[in-house]
Amino acid sequence: MTSSYPKAPGVYLMKNSQGVVLYVGKAKNLKHRIAQYFSREAEQRYQIKFLMRRVSDIDVVVTDTEKEALLLENTLIKKHKPRYNIQLRDDKSYLSLKLSIQDKFPRLTITRSIKKDGSQYFGPYASATACRDVLDFIEHNFCLRTCSDRELQNRARPCLQYQIQRCDAPCVGLIDSDQYRDIVEEVKLFLSGKNKELQKILMQKMEALSTAEEFEKAAHYRDLLGKIEQTLEKQRVVKHHGQDRDFIVLYHNGQKGIVSVMTMRNGNIVGTCHYYLQGYLKEVFDANEVLEQFLLQYYAEERDIPKNISLNISLASLKLITECLMEKKGEGVFLDVPRRGDRFRMIQLVLKNAELEWRRRLKKDVEEEEILAELQKKIGLKNLPRRMECFDISNIQGKSAVGSSVLFVDGKPSKSGYRHYRIRGCDGHQHLHGAQVRLKRRRRVARCEGSNDFLMMREVLMRRFASKKEETKKSVLEFPDLLVVDGGKGQLAQAVRIFEEFGLQKIDMIGLAKKAEGEKQDKIFIPGRKNAIVLPPKSLSLRLLMQIRDEAHRFAVSYHRKLHNQRLQHSQLDQIKGISQVRRNALLRYFGSLDKIREASLEDLLKVPHLQRSIAERLYHQLHS
Template sequence: MFDTKRLTTLPDAPGVYLMKGNGGDVLYVGKAKNLRKRVRSYFSKGGESRYHIRFLVGRVADIDVIVTDTEKEALLLENTLIKEHRPRYNLDLRDDKTYFSLRLDMNEEFPRLTIVRRPARDGARYFGPYSSASAAREVLKQLYKLFPLRHYPLETCRRRRRPCLFYQLRQCAAPCHGLISGEDYQSLAEGAALFLAGKNSDLTRLYRQRMAAAAADERYEDAARYRDLIRAIEVTVEKQKMVAGDGDTDVVGFFRDATDLSVSILFYRGGRLMGSRNYLLDWEMDDAEGLSSFLSGYFNRDVVIPDEILIPFTVDDTDPLGELLTERRGKKTVLRHPVRGTKAELVRLAARNAEAYLREKREKDSGMEQVLGELKEKLHLANLPRRIECYDISTIQGRYSVGSRVRFQNGAPDKAGYRRYRIRTVPGTDDFAMMHEVLSRRFRDGHGGVDRPDLIVIDGGMGQLNVLTAILEELGLHGIDAVSLAKSRVERNMPDNEVVRSDERVFLPGRRNPVVLRQNGAPLLLLARIRDEAHRFAITYHQKLRGKGSIRSILEGIPGIGEKRKRELLKHFGSIRALREADREQLAAVPSVSPALADTIWKSLRGEEPEAP
């Protein structure tokens, strides 16, 4: 139990406090403008009505404090310590989906747009976020029609003997082949950046000026090109409505219900709504502290930082967080709590989104709980299968053999639990032995520990299931359910000469006959989805290794080519076709390849016998 007499000795200064349990484990990390005042509030005489805080305080055995010079330093230190200790009572920001951004580096020779998962602090410009890679690709598809920037890496483009198909479609200006000047290409890149930033009025004003200048110089083709660009831009944006000014704004919505805290962020770019991002958090502490922790945790990640962040109420560290984001972004970023007008209405809209997301999530979880309950009942499982793992093997004649593990938590993919295994000890095509190796490696350290699944699914029939149950018995792993899922088979009905497909079957340990679940029922569809995901994950890894191995195999036996040069050639050319099509000069462009070695490689790839040294 914590000695409250220590509270009077705490410093009256900004800093970070770490609440620890009896074993020294960190339960909670917080920041404060005044450490003594903030920590004492947890142990006030009136007591704390919220059960979550009472439970936390009851477990605190010791409190460490670290004094900082400023609130901003406390904010930085808090994020660092949360990442290091992962306290159970701090917010755990888990996204509802993966988001993407468009990257444009104006310092490149010919700037190119690429899709990235996480913005980096590398001096490039980032636009987004987009809710999926397909959404980002759709934006690129439309953008290339207006601004024909290059599609591929410059080295790849220059290796081609002629411009690619996108040049023929007028969606690439072919700078790699000198078909556009550097100045004109830079103008296209700047136009794309302005368009993505939503500064269409600035863009059309700039192009009108250039159109007038070109007409004055009697460069009528250039003037017509700018005229067409202006028309295309106006047609593209005429139906979009500007609602949040002409800058970039993130609007934070906040909704509290019992123990759950739902947060929704609406992304406005150039005044237009681009998308949203949602979080569902387990949090019972003070709302202001929860919002503050969320903001510092979210914007401490690799995300696009906007000009303005609208929040539903003020928090203590608004100013230091704004200063910190300004430093990271290199431009001014402000946090505001609007109380009236359009921006206040946007905050209320974000709050409604947060509430709707919480209700939708609860309804979905309730439906999945029913599916998992039905699965437990139909398959006579000992546990409700909240955490399900599935394993699969992929190989071709014993070469490049790999295994995969996928994990589903409450019916949804848990990507943190995905693993790939390169088969090390099994020669040939013994699938049973390969599965034995994969499962043994999965459970050999600590028998799975707290990471144990409730149910393991194996792709296959009774033989694969016997391997699984034998390993579980061998390792003393009791209390884990196991089943195998056999794919449906195509059969021919001989009397009618009709082709039919059999049902998917589930095999259980100790039972000879399989269980046939309702074929379109939710339990079987869930198992099939997990099985198919494990197969996809395994075969993707297998194909990746096979592709690398194919390039390495054609280089075997060439004098002067060792493992290091194989890796460099693989990285430089990326495919067998590109390597075979490369001429001597392109091969010699690889840093470790001399002109003489390039000639040897070139001849060997064409079946010519290289000269003896």
């Protein structure tokens, strides 16, 4: 079975019958590593048997060196997000500051995602309040622009930020790019924790302005120096000679773990962030492999890689990891495992914090497990509802109708499982084939006319659950343990019919109807039962159902509003003689919205490509009549 695999370093991808990647691994010897999964020892290990029962094919990619295999493994894990590989949880919950240094006039914003877009990122910040305080401090004192790129390009006069002396108005040329870059460099020093260098620069500027008798400007730098001094006093300084260093520790018990990262910049502790690990399947927790994968995933983002990184576990592939980080940083990076001294004490401190965070998280997970068990018991579900999907419909008299589905895993939102559905027609079968088309003919489902929530719900459910074989490998979703539809018996009946047609009776389903006037709480409907189930108002399981229902509603309404606004914009512009589809799209691309087009002057309209003066004048007069 394994004789065809090469005795070379590389990466192997385990796939199921649908071609979905379940696990990605690397090996010095691919043939030897894959053979281990089919050995007698592997058959005696439940976790390996559990994985191999789902594997239908194993693909391999041969590399020249083990280092290349290490990098390729990380790339493929990020691309495919395999269910049984280590994946970081709560990464997106941390805020970072994004400085768009690739722009002519950079802007500082808050973001939760780090991308390779040429920007410089600072963080992550464990406290959202602290992150916003830093941004507020910079906006008050360093005069960076806060406007969008479109506003920067189209503004004809300075905005309010200029009037209150929080921006130098680069939009209208009141500051040139070189002067603005000097401010950006000051911001970078401040965010990098290099406050001593920044203080020296600001002191020189203050003295130069005082000599030139520009006392108001000099006073600004004096005040700024005072505020930076106050900031320095609040920071905790440790004895590491102003080093940049990350302290990274892994704490685990069994098959789950947490990695904690304490960030130090210029000798100051910036913050500590915790990352939960999920998806790990091996029977014996391999701390070496886990920490190795974490380092590659963590620093693969556009994060600042410090010159020094201290770990609590010695890695077998320490040399390979170091080489990878050095290549990315472009200069020397040193990884160590301290055994004594100040760095060892810091590692122990981070490890203690990791353990406390792990215990807090474990307690929270137990509480969530109890809520799911309570929900299963009180409603009489066949399955423990770990994966719950909720569906909702949003429309105005059948126009711009959309559906949404949201996914909750273990009681928490899983954004990767969120889906929008633009209603095509309430039969919902036009894109299906074969037996599904025959089902359509047999049932003679009519097309939507006006607002028919039942048929709209039917279409959305058909498109979701008929997709078992239709969806691409990239977007295929597991089926839920519990299906929740926003509505009563009518919406639930559509779900029952769909599940009967596709043989999905093993999946539990309920309808959650909002309380009517005079009623005290929402009602739960289940198939085959006439009367609704009413849970106590303070029931945590009811609150969880209401949370997922409200999230589905929010997600549907946001998409509906987007389509509705696009429809209004298009219809108003289409009524104006001479505005073709090409010109309409050009206007919307240039200004961004119909409101911006209304605000534009005739001269601004004439800047739009391919818009003649006569048409621009007609457009201007009709929008302002």
